Amino acid sequence: MEPGELKPILTALVLPPTGPLLLALCGVLLATRRRRPGLVLAATGLVLAYFLSTNGFALVLARHLLPPLAAAQPQDLQSAQAIVILGGGVQPQAPEYGVAQPGDHTLQRLRYGAWLARRTGKPLAFAGGMGWGAAAEQKDTEGAVARRVLQEDYGLAVRWLDDQSRDTAENAARTAELLRRDRVQRIVLVTDFTHIPRAAAAFRAQGLDVIPAPTGFPVPRTRPLLEWMPSSHGAALTRSIVREWLARGVAAAR
Structure with a gap:
């Protein structure tokens, strides 16, 4: 182990x-x-x-x-050179589709990343392999699933793909290496609101300029008593x- x-x-x-x-x-x-x-x-x-x-x-x-973090607006992202989406797990078995699907966190991040890409025209990067806690039944990496879903459901291609990383630190190190080859310095980073502080710090430690683009903001979901x-x-x-x-x-x- x-x-x-x-x-x-x-x-x-x-x-x-x-x-x-x-x-x-x-x-x-x-x-x-x-x-x-x-x-x-x-x-x-x-x-x-x-x-x-x-x-x-x-x-x-x-x-x-x-x-405290504000939502990223497309008009504020024009200085960025790429949109980087971080993986958050997959459903290794999805019988209704016949193939693995993004987990809830990954799907939310993919949708927001695609929304930003369509409104800014920025190219996409995705980072995520098989996490340390991945199920034994998982055959497809987060990267492979994300690339397929972005292409099939959103009509978007992934320009840079890291499908080997197992945690946030590896996400940052491997993606930074890919981006440096194309002289990409300033990125939009898409991940959960709770995850963005740690993820942004990891990418900045790799020498990248990061514009946080959090999704999944903590908000009330029901009536006050039910909260x-x-x-x-x-x-x-x-x-x-x-x-x-x-x-x-x-x-x-x-």
Whole structure:
């Protein structure tokens, strides 16, 4: 096992819902010997699990843990030389199509990247191979799936394709190498709102000028009361925010 393969395992253990539930389990075990501290720890884990699954709490976290970012407008991107879209996973099996399809995050990024490309005329680059946590059934890289979807669904070609990278750091290093061959210096970077701070830092570290173009902004999704009820979209957003916050902390420590 390569060291990178441990990343998704350790991440899954720390992030919600696993992290808070493990905390609650530790509390239950502790309560068998020290009742009051154990019950307090278990209750803390359960309360965290609840709030970290709500979109309302996710929006609070976004305001405090993520830098404020505005949406990129096509008229502000004229100085860029390329639009770089980052992969975010694939569906390795999609029986209704018969071939692998972009995952939710990748599809959202592809759609926004295509929208910007059509309005600016800028050429496209895509970065994404098989992530460290990719399923054993995955045969196609993110790059191969993205190139096919951009061509078939949007009528757009990918000029630069990195289909070997396994994480954000490799996205930046491999894509920068491809772009430098064509003297591309200034790029529009398309990825999730939660991911853009770390991704932009990685590409800037490779010597590129980056115009952030985030997608998937954290916004209210339902009525106010329902925002504080557990939901799949709330849990996914809090998980993404906490993941990126921790990843930026690890990068800063390094």
